[in-house]
Amino acid sequence: MAASAELIRLTAREAVHRLSKGEVTPLELIDAAVARIEEVEPTVHALPTLCVERARDHARRLMQNRAVLQGGARGWLAGLPIAIKDLNEVAGVRTTHGSPIFADHVPQKSDVVVERLEANGGVVLAKSNTPEFGAGGNTFNEVFGETLNPWNTALTCGGSSGGAAVSLATGEVWLAHGSDHGGSLRTPASFCSVVGLRPSPGRVPHGPGAYAFYDMSVNGPMARNVGDLALFLDAMAGQVLADPLSTPAPASSYSELVASPKPPKRVGFTADFGGAVAVEPEVREICARAAKRFADFGAEVEEASPDFTGAMDAYHVIRAFSFVASRWPLIEQHRDKFKPEIVWNAERGLKMTAAEFGAAQRTRSAIYQRMVDFFAEYDLLLCPAASVPPFDVKKRWVEEIDGRRFDNYVDWMSAACVISLTSCPAASIPCGFTADGRPVGLQIVAPMRDEASLLQAAALFEEASGLAGQLPIDPRPGTAS
């Protein structure tokens, strides 16, 4: 299996390059991925649903267009197998949303992001595990159980794109799609030492859904490194009719920009969001050291933060409303089949008035203004992607950080949520490990729509960090404490 092992170690870009040159076929890559999946899945449970025959059929159809392929018309991904989060429908493939209600659901139509990826040459090979309806930062559900962190299989991989992050870290796939409302692209990236980008609203089309104009929930790419992340974003980005928020792809591709990255001039770093978010001391130190690395490529690094006062309260209100808008009819009908955290979240939404929702949107606008003011002084904001390193997978959520206690399943993810509120693009890039070997990610936040600056800085930081190239890994056992 030496050839197969070599193939799964390629970057996505290298794999796509070899595909476009005909040096490897999509079928061979599927076989390599399947072999690796068979090796590691029994341990980590990241990809609970495979659609191998469907993938092979798609691969064969692509391969029949060989002449077309060599002209690049197979699109960005040229037949590369990919994983899709189990929150997004894939036609003909079991899509459970992590919920017993949909345990046997096989949709007839794909989510538009899947259609776009397939049109761009992505071959869907598997669905990645997610907590129920993507709610929560620990990937477990009643249908498929827990997804484990390959760095230490006693620990959580984070969530909600946990399966995606783990499938990348272990080399099961080269690119894995995810989504993010309260950090779901960033927390698992941080916990598994991969890269995840939460794009601006409308950058990556998705849906159609029940709440079409909801801009706080986005889809996005995850990968093992920044160059691959940029490629995946190129393969996703663009406007589609079915998503009224979607925007046209930019004139210059992200792949081009990241290949010759320009550094930011001045960045602001905060270890704790100006005091608004509780962050574990070790995470603060690791991120602070990481931020200093930006000086290596010519950026001025200063300690600074926008004022996030009121952000988490506003986030909670808008989040709670989104449960009412997108899920309430279902929750009402099947209450006993929802996990308690979701019922709590929806009920919170029901108890609110629309006026409170309005007040939260006003706060959100005010906080956006603070980001605007910050970005007038700094090109980027650097901060922790997650307040804690990966924790015991058996814990449903984190109840205390650095002396602050939380009474709900969302607050421990404030490092991500306060940024979600602003809708600015944000990525998590590996920036180190705790003394006991648990991954930590640095969050890089850019102005609205400026994924270009974000990805270029991320590429430069990745090089300076010395952490690139460590993946994929074999899952490692460990203890929770």
Place this chain on the structure above:
Amino acid sequence: MTAGADELIRLTAREAVARLKRRELTPLDLVEAAAARIEAVDGAVNALPIRCFDRARDYAKRLMEGKGREREDHPGWLAGLPIAVKDLIDVEGVRSTFGCPVFADRIAPKSDPLVLRMEERGGIVLARSNTPEYGSLATTWNPIFGHTSNPWNTSLTCGGSSGGAAAALAAGEVWLAHGTDIAGSLRIPASCCSIVGLRPSFGRVPRAISGRAFNPLAVQGPMARNVGDVALFLDHLAGYFPDDPLTLEDRAEPFARAAAEPSLPPRIAFSPDLGFAPVAPEVREICAAAARRLEGHGAVVEQASPDMAGAEEAFMPLYQMSLLLDRQEVVEQHPGRIAPAIVEPLEAAKRMTTVELAAAERARAAIVVRFNEFFRTHDLLIAPTVSVPPFDKELRAPAEIDGQPSRYDFHWIALSYAVVLTGCPALAMPAGFTADGRPVGLQIIARPRDEAALLRAGALLEQLTGLAERVPIEPRTGAAA
């Protein structure tokens, strides 16, 4: 006014700008010509109650001294053309009232970012156009300045809420007039006054941060006497502005190019009523006849409509919530002094439950899905802009529509507000006149973000109807009924 000045006010905006660029005219020539015209005719229509002629002269002289020309190469550079700004966004140092008696004597401390952009790009603010209080109605009356009258018949409404802008254009007072649109306010007065108004995609033209920064309903936009001038004005106003979180990236091509290439896409739909609104027979016929003119010019025109059922139920709660986001503070700070047309919807928003708001969001999403499906089989949709021709200006709304009683103030503009739900851009332009000489307009609606398609089709329709040649006019009296 002099024969020379009369000729100048009759120029198109494009021709005026071309002559400015060629130095055949100075900005001061145009300021004086417009000022003279305003003084001659505004008494009959009351479109531009606030004037800043001296300020405009100062700006003109600055440009003539070679200052403020950094953006000369921008496609939207106006080279010193005077513009009217709606009395809803601030111009520094100029009386800015929002049509609200509380602010009757308010001098704006600083300019709205859109005004700054206009001034950077060679526009000269000459006057402020009348609006109902806070833009709250589709007719133009406020307690400070009273009515703006329709120049075609000064007993009739000019529509609203950008009524002053439309009347000023029709009467030749300015070449370009800025407007806003949350329920149709760029398009309704265009229809009533036989001029052109474009509701752009949200995010196309920047808005100042307000309580509703993330809300896509309310937009700023261009109005002019013809399609080519609207395109120029759109280039002047549009472009990336990250202070507005909805901002879109710059397009590669100017909109002016689209308007200069009149053409139709192959499949055009015409609907007299979008499947749901009551519409006066004369309006139906005039709009249908205008749409039929397009046949044989590279397009098939068929009668068809997306299913807009539920538009009223979806729009009104979202509109009410939008007012709550932006106007709650002013209503609370000035109890009893703000117009009922603002206070009543705002109070309705306060009484709303999240279940009701969520239902409206879901209804909107469902409409968007159906609307977008329609654009798979049709490239453009044409419909009347409003249900009735202009009516007695003393009325807030017509008493009946097509023989049925009007149920609420916005009933006659349902065709306009329904489009707002979809996020699609829409171009309102003249379709014809009733037997008794009242203007009737239609709107062309395109796929999201596709203002260019609107401008290409609008330019062709305008050539076929010849209606742009009828303006500007001298204001005329007439009967109200």
